Amino acid sequence: MTRKLLEVTGLNKHFGGLHAVKDLNFDLFEGDKSAIIGPNGAGKTTVFNLLTGYHRVDSGRIIFDETDITNWPSHEIAKAGISRAFQISNIFLTLSVFENVRSAVQAQMGKAFDIFGRADRIGIKEADNILDLCGLAVKRTVMAGELSQGDKKKLELAIALAGKPNLLLLDEPTAGMSLEETRETMALVDHLNEEFNLTTLFTEHDMTVVFNHARKVTVLHRGEIIVEGAPDEVRMNKTAQRIYLGEHK
Amino acid sequence: MPADFGSVLIQLLSGLSRAMMLFLVSCGLSLIFGVMNILNFAHATLWLVAGYLTYTLFQFFTAIFGDSGLLLIPAIILATGAMFALGWVLERVLIRRMYAREVPEQLLLTFALILIFSDSIKLIWGVENRRIFLPIEPIEMLDSYVNPYIFVIIAVGCGVAAGLWWFLHRTRYGKIVRAAVYNRDMVSALGIRISTIFAGVFALGVGTAALSAGVFLPIMPIGLGIDMDLIIQCFAVVVIGGFGSILGTFVASLIVGVVYAFSILIWPNGALAIIFLILVVVVIWRPWGLFGTEMRY
Amino acid sequence: MTSSFNKNKYKGLITDLYHRVGLSGPVAVVLGLCFLLLPLLPGEFPVIVGVEILILGLFAMSFNLIYGYMGQISFGHAAYFGLGAYGTALLFRAFQGGTGEIGYFDFFLSLLVAIPVSAVGALLVGFFCVRLTGVYFAIFSLAFGELIFYVVFSWYSFTGGDNGVQGLLPPPFFQNTVNYYYFTLTIVAVAIALLWRITRSPFGYTLRMLRDNQQRASFLGINVRMCMLMNFVIAGSFAGVAGALWGPFQRSVSPGLLGWVESGLPVFMTLIGGAGFFAGPMVGSVVYTILSSYVTMFTVYWPLTIGFIILILVLFVPGGLLFLIDSRIVNLRNRRQSDKDLGSVSYGGQGENQ
Numbered sequence: 018m019t020r021k022l023l024e025v026t027g028l029n030k031h032f033g034g035l036h037a038v039k040d041l042n043f044d045l046f047e048g049d050k051s052a053i054i055g056p057n058g059a060g061k062t063t064v065f066n067l068l069t070g071y072h073r074v075d076s077g078r079i080i081f082d083e084t085d086i087t088n089w090p091s092h093e094i095a096k097a098g099i100s101r102a103f104q105i106s107n108i109f110l111t112l113s114v115f116e117n118v119r120s121a122v123q124a125q126m127g128k129a130f131d132i133f134g135r136a137d138r139i140g141i142k143e144a145d146n147i148l149d150l151c152g153l154a155v156k157r158t159v160m161a162g163e164l165s166q167g168d169k170k171k172l173e174l175a176i177a178l179a180g181k182p183n184l185l186l187l188d189e190p191t192a193g194m195s196l197e198e199t200r201e202t203m204a205l206v207d208h209l210n211e212e213f214n215l216t217t218l219f220t221e222h223d224m225t226v227v228f229n230h231a232r233k234v235t236v237l238h239r240g241e242i243i244v245e246g247a248p249d250e251v252r253m254n255k256t257a258q259r260i261y262l263g264e265h266k
Numbered sequence: 267m268p269a270d271f272g273s274v275l276i277q278l279l280s281g282l283s284r285a286m287m288l289f290l291v292s293c294g295l296s297l298i299f300g301v302m303n304i305l306n307f308a309h310a311t312l313w314l315v316a317g318y319l320t321y322t323l324f325q326f327f328t329a330i331f332g333d334s335g336l337l338l339i340p341a342i343i344l345a346t347g348a349m350f351a352l353g354w355v356l357e358r359v360l361i362r363r364m365y366a367r368e369v370p371e372q373l374l375l376t377f378a379l380i381l382i383f384s385d386s387i388k389l390i391w392g393v394e395n396r397r398i399f400l401p402i403e404p405i406e407m408l409d410s411y412v413n414p415y416i417f418v419i420i421a422v423g424c425g426v427a428a429g430l431w432w433f434l435h436r437t438r439y440g441k442i443v444r445a446a447v448y449n450r451d452m453v454s455a456l457g458i459r460i461s462t463i464f465a466g467v468f469a470l471g472v473g474t475a476a477l478s479a480g481v482f483l484p485i486m487p488i489g490l491g492i493d494m495d496l497i498i499q500c501f502a503v504v505v506i507g508g509f510g511s512i513l514g515t516f517v518a519s520l521i522v523g524v525v526y527a528f529s530i531l532i533w534p535n536g537a538l539a540i541i542f543l544i545l546v547v548v549v550i551w552r553p554w555g556l557f558g559t560e561m562r563y
Numbered sequence: 564m565t566s567s568f569n570k571n572k573y574k575g576l577i578t579d580l581y582h583r584v585g586l587s588g589p590v591a592v593v594l595g596l597c598f599l600l601l602p603l604l605p606g607e608f609p610v611i612v613g614v615e616i617l618i619l620g621l622f623a624m625s626f627n628l629i630y631g632y633m634g635q636i637s638f639g640h641a642a643y644f645g646l647g648a649y650g651t652a653l654l655f656r657a658f659q660g661g662t663g664e665i666g667y668f669d670f671f672l673s674l675l676v677a678i679p680v681s682a683v684g685a686l687l688v689g690f691f692c693v694r695l696t697g698v699y700f701a702i703f704s705l706a707f708g709e710l711i712f713y714v715v716f717s718w719y720s721f722t723g724g725d726n727g728v729q730g731l732l733p734p735p736f737f738q739n740t741v742n743y744y745y746f747t748l749t750i751v752a753v754a755i756a757l758l759w760r761i762t763r764s765p766f767g768y769t770l771r772m773l774r775d776n777q778q779r780a781s782f783l784g785i786n787v788r789m790c791m792l793m794n795f796v797i798a799g800s801f802a803g804v805a806g807a808l809w810g811p812f813q814r815s816v817s818p819g820l821l822g823w824v825e826s827g828l829p830v831f832m833t834l835i836g837g838a839g840f841f842a843g844p845m846v847g848s849v850v851y852t853i854l855s856s857y858v859t860m861f862t863v864y865w866p867l868t869i870g871f872i873i874l875i876l877v878l879f880v881p882g883g884l885l886f887l888i889d890s891r892i893v894n895l896r897n898r899r900q901s902d903k904d905l906g907s908v909s910y911g912g913q914g915e916n917q
Binding site for chain 2: 630636699701713866869870871873
Binding site for chain 1: 772784793797
């Protein structure tokens with residue numbers, strides 16, 4: 018009934034001598050809210066990079082929404098419906114908060130190359146909606162470079178949402194956030210997933226966030242999946258514990 | 267069409283000597299960019315200044331001590347030393363302020379230096395070309411007459427290449443420089459005075475270029491405008507070879523130098539076009555050059 | 564009493580314009596008035612300088628599309644200025660035939676041809692340049708610019724090589740300097756209006772995205788290369804328009820118009836005026852052209868002079884004149900970033916609205 022949105026088979030990636038991702042097989046179904054966890058260097062960000070076209074795969078297939086998107090250029094993958102929020106906020110520093118989101122909205126609407134239209138008439142409503150959703154409405158006119166760290170992460174998410182994705186990839190969405198900000202952000206993620214059936218995949222180091230919000234957890238270690246399943250299953254798993262002992266409390 | 271080995275040999279030797287000269291100029295450019303991430307647009311212009319300086323010193327020495335080609339040696343040494351010092355000063359006074367700036371502003375600064383130095387050349391030396399004539403007998407090789415000075419150039423080029431390699435790979439200072447290419451912050455975190463390294467690298471780069479200008483004087487006249495031709499060739503070399511890699515610069519210099527020399531036989535005006543073709547191919551296939559590290563945009 | 568009321572109304576208009584559009588608004592008004600009234604000054608010299616300012620100003624503004632709005636620096640932009648100039652010149656000469664005279668229709672046609680010629684040049688070079696950014700983009704734009712210069716310089720049979728193309732006498736009406744001046748002013752004004760529209764279009768904001776974060780833009784579905792190429796061609800075309808006007812004015816064109824020295828002009832002008840402002844390059848053109856006309860009366864070492872000026876500017880005032888003025892205004896009014904318009908062109912300074 019729920020269809021498979023993402024199917025990754027036999028994914029491999031080498032960086033010089035380092036085998037960063039090894040024969041990865043991974044599935045996501047529509048409406049999933051899953052987490053990928055693992056110690057530093059496990060390959061989480063590499064997987065995201067491969068999924069979004071930032072790196073070429075050495076071998077394997079990525080099938081998204083029944084389309085083979087393996088090795089597609091980044092912008093094509095984005096247009097296909099995969100959106101990504103970055104770990105270190107990757108925003109447009111000299112544009113205002115509003116303009117950051119509006120420009121992303123206009124790109125999603127296919128208007129990026131429109132030289133004849135008027136930018137101040139395109140995507141206003143959508144951008145404002147997203148800003149409201151992300152709690153940034155009050156900071157609308159502030160230049161992005163002047164935002165606090167937490168607000169930058171919020172903007173990061175807002176921009177990713179502007180792409181109207183079918184799959185949202187969040188790279189450590191709560192890194193550097195206060196307890197309150199973490200709560201807000203993950204509440205938003207939950208809301209988006211429940212209200213709009215937005216398939217979400219995130220990486221995290223904060224285990225509280227993972228176990229409170231993910232419905233499925235995948236543990237990655239040295240490029241391979243060690244264990245996969247519901248949060249409680251994973252938490253009880255001996256191998257997973259061994260990997261994490263010393264990494265987290 | 268080259269029917270005889272003689273003209274091929276001449277072109278080959280000419281190409282090799284040009285390659286050596288290109289290498290000496292370009293490796294400074296490559297090193298400076300590799301370590302400090304600054305593209306010194308004015309590099310060839312400084313080369314030109316060195317050439318004029320060497321010429322003047324040579325004239326000065328021959329005026330005092332009489333006509334001897336060997337006087338070129340102290341002239342080159344002095345000029346190179348002076349340019350090394352100039353490079354050091356430039357880095358400390360100007361370049362240093364640009365590290366934290368955006369790329370276009372850095373480029374603008376070194377572009378302004380082109381104007382300042384090339385017009386200064388005009389101010390001090392005037393518009394005429396300069397050339398040094400060394401009394402050397404051409405020697406006969408394979409039915410053609412070859413200027414043996416070319417071998418001096420090739421020897422100097424290889425010597426400096428070897429010296430640089432030894433410096434970078436076998437001395438402590440040099441290893442620090444190489445480390446700085448990869449990770450500047452780490453090096454300074456190790457407690458090493460990065461500022462001295464930067465000044466040294468810049469001065470070294472300018473000094474190597476200066477050396478090549480002096481050494482090449484007997485072969486080629488220098489004049490206003492040569493610096494712009496040269497900087498384009500240097501860019502080609504550094505892009506093809508890869509920024510920060512001495513080996514890459516050496517190989518690329520050989521390629522560019524020999525291509526230039528041989529295209530004169532086949533397609534006289536096409537040298538630049540062929541170089542461009544190679545450039546384009548390299549950029550599309552391996553954007554960071556044949557031997558470079560992954561590009562930092 | 565009525566006069567003070569009018570003054571307030573105008574003051575209100577200016578401030579309103581400033582708030583709606585940024586500093587470029589009032590600057591454009593002031594410059595526009597000056598340009599309109601320039602021929603009232605005595606003698607022909609001011610008008611001649613005026614034409615140069617306008618043409619080079621358009622050239623510089625086309626450059627700023629690539630630099631201030633998209634964040635890349637092109638050191639070979641004169642190639643398209645020169646291609647436009649040569650395109651016009653060669654067709655011009657063809658129309659002249661043996662008589663040395665050209666009709667009005669043919670004159671306008673030869674001006675128009677500059678656009679496709681420069682656009683094609685920009686397309687060919689841009690195809691390679693847009694695969695790169697930063698330093699590499701700068702190097703390649705310079706190198707290709709020089710290549711184009713070299714081709715034009717060497718192709719003696721077609722372009723006249725070193726000699727260039729001479730004897731470009733416009734039709735009688737345009738031989739009068741003041742007439743040509745107003746003609747140039749009209750064309751430049753139209754071109755600038757188009758440029759303004761482009762910077763306010765969605766495409767204009769895509770450019771700003773590329774300037775700030777190319778990588779993120781591509782993750783948002785934007786084909787970065789295609790966007791850069793399109794901008795490169797547009798910028799090249801506007802440079803070509805400027806070039807077209809140059810030839811008939813100077814009565815000749817020469818290969819120097821394509822070289823790296825000429826390529827430096829828009830860069831300097833943009834730096835002087837301020838890359839972060841739409842009107843920056845034109846302001847820079849005014850300052851630069853007047854300065855160079857003045858200084859070259861006293862010394863031949865103009866490159867040395869401008870070299871030092873650029874050095875000082877880059878080190879201490881990288882935001883340009885308009886940035887200096889604008890930050891004074893900001894300090895004066897302690898203005899909050901208001902919700903005027905949709906974002907900023909900014910380089911070397913804080914976000915200022917345009």
